[in-house]
Amino acid sequence: MKNIAVIGSGTMGNGIAHTFAQHGYTVTLIDIAEEALKKAINTIDKNLTRQVEKGTITEAIKKQTLENIATSSDLKSGVSNVDLVVEAATENIDLKLKIFQDLDAATLPDTILATNTSSISITEIASVTKRADKVIGMHFMNPVPVMKLVEVIRGYNTSNEVTSTIMELSRSLEKIPVEVNDYPGFIANRILMPMINEAIYSLYEGVAGVEEIDSVMKLGMAHPMGPLQLADFIGLDVCLSILNVLHDGFGNPKYAPCPLLVNMVQAGHKGIKSGNGFYAYTPGSKELKVSSRFVRN
Numbered sequence: 001m002k003n004i005a006v007i008g009s010g011t012m013g014n015g016i017a018h019t020f021a022q023h024g025y026t027v028t029l030i031d032i033a034e035e036a037l038k039k040a041i042n043t044i045d046k047n048l049t050r051q052v053e054k055g056t057i058t059e060a061i062k063k064q065t066l067e068n069i070a071t072s073s074d075l076k077s078g079v080s081n082v083d084l085v086v087e088a089a090t091e092n093i094d095l096k097l098k099i100f101q102d103l104d105a106a107t108l109p110d111t112i113l114a115t116n117t118s119s120i121s122i123t124e125i126a127s128v129t130k131r132a133d134k135v136i137g138m139h140f141m142n143p144v145p146v147m148k149l150v151e152v153i154r155g156y157n158t159s160n161e162v163t164s165t166i167m168e169l170s171r172s173l174e175k176i177p178v179e180v181n182d183y184p185g186f187i188a189n190r191i192l193m194p195m196i197n198e199a200i201y202s203l204y205e206g207v208a209g210v211e212e213i214d215s216v217m218k219l220g221m222a223h224p225m226g227p228l229q230l231a232d233f234i235g236l237d238v239c240l241s242i243l244n245v246l247h248d249g250f251g252n253p254k255y256a257p258c259p260l261l262v263n264m265v266q267a268g269h270k271g272i273k274s275g276n277g278f279y280a281y282t283p284g285s286k287e288l289k290v291s292s293r294f295v296r297n
């Protein structure tokens with residue numbers, strides 16, 4: 001394993017490219033948007049500079065990491081000669097199915113096709129290819145260069161050999177891979193999202209305020225961030241869509257998204273990305289201020 005292609009250069013794609021390149025892999029970062037590619041390289045540069053300042057890497061490693069990354073807006077030529085593709089494009093099932101059909105046609109027969117999807121079935125993605133044994137979930141966490149976990153998700157037909165290759169590869173990135181099977185939400189989101197939903201229900205039912213709910217989980221359970229702040233960080237639209245996947249996939253009402261979450265997303269309050277969620281975000285300010293909607297008298 002030497003040559004890697006990463007599809008999608010957004011939040012996750014740039015972190016995945018950064019991590020592979022820093023560990024000596026040659027990376028082609030591919031996006032349909034030229035602007036997104038430029039932004040990704042800037043972000044990687046900035047994040048590497050921060051690592052140099054902290055003393056975790058040297059200037060020479062920073063330089064080599066940047067040299068290991070090429071960009072392309074053409075999927076076909078970008079993936080024609082790689083050992084592994086990690087797809088991290090927008091979370092949309094039709095888009096991913098199309099990308100995997102294209103990847104199946106454009107890559108060498110032995111290329112492993114991984115996806116960083118948070119919630120879409122690996123088995124369904126694999127079903128549009130002629131190599132379901134070589135399709136696998138490689139679920140990195142945000143921010144990728146920092147977070148240790150890779151949730152490695154075996155689709156129904158993923159082979160043992162491909163699974164161990166990806167486990168080993170994750171270790172070579174100084175990550176800790178954990179193997180799970182392909183059911184809605186895998187493990188990370190199956191456990192995290194109901195917790196976030198329950199926190200939102202507690203707010204909706206007036207059991208406690210935003211800061212109180214987050215304080216209980218931070219101080220009492222040693223969570224580094226409360227569930228409502230974490231929901232804002234992930235994106236409330238993303239949380240809603242994952243809860244819908246759990247609800248549809250299991251047909252169990254316990255996963256039904258809280259009506260308050262549905263309302264907030266419909267109102268455009270999506271968390272940090274829209275500047276408002278459970279907290280209000282002012283660009284450049286680090287102060288955590290409860291959104292005026294939830295300030296208690």
Ligand SMILES: NC(=O)c1ccc[n+]([C@@H]2O[C@H](COP(=O)([O-])OP(=O)(O)OC[C@H]3O[C@@H](n4cnc5c(N)ncnc54)[C@H](O)[C@@H]3O)[C@@H](O)[C@H]2O)c1
Pocket residue numbers: 007008009010011012013030031032033036087088089090091092095099116117118119139140141142234
């Ligand atoms: N953001 C997170 O915290 C997080 C965590 C784990 C997993 N994920 C998953 O990672 C994936 C990417 O999420 P993100 O937050 O980085 O999204 P993002 O919106 O930041 O980036 C997605 C990128 O994909 C590009 N793209 C869209 N269609 C494409 C195509 N056909 N070919 C190439 N590029 C294309 C877009 O231009 C954009 O730059 C999703 O599947 C998401 O569920 C996200």
